[in-house]
Amino acid sequence: MKRSAAEVDAIVRELVGSTVNPLEPSADQLRALLEADPPGPLQFLNLLAYHDVARYPEGHPLAAAGSTGAAAYARYGEVAVRHATARGGSLILLNPIVGQVIGAPARWHQIAVMQYPNVDAFIDMVRDPDYRAALVHRDAGLARTEVHATRPLLAPTSSTSISSARADASAATPASGAR
Secondary structure: OOOOHHHHHHHHHHHOOOOOOOOOOOHHHHHHHHHHOOOOOEEEEEEEEEOOOOOOOOOOOOOOOOOOHHHHHHHHHHHHHHHHHHOOOEEEEEEEOOOOOOOOOOOOOEEEEEEEOOHHHHHHHHHOHHHHHOHHHHHHHEEEEEEEEEOOOOOOOOOOOHHHHHHHHHHOOOOOOOO
């Protein structure tokens, strides 16, 4: 869905708070996703690193529970998956990191890949008050994260070769932004 500049600005104002939260997209990242509006489905690759002990806000019922960051994030994950599936999305992958083979050292605990039919489904989910209420668990559990919006080049059951995937990739328009 092609949005006007005014529509993009309104969504960015609505979803990006006045404070900087490293667990939320920046205004520029959200704007880039909305303006690109790549065709779906979209798969969001989430790199997840947890606190050893969840960090709930003071006064929250779970603040003194001593649960792990991973357990707090799992509470959020249950709500997120429910909302994604209600909008035609799905959890494609949830794996622990067992080791790093290439690249600069980074300590990630898990990866998750959520698929959404399109940008509109994702935006509808993050606007939902029930989903937003679960963000306290995400924020309590995550020490840091990176989220990359991707568009699959291969069908889930495809036997497409790597060379044809490369051809598809070179024809694809890269989208900036993450979530």
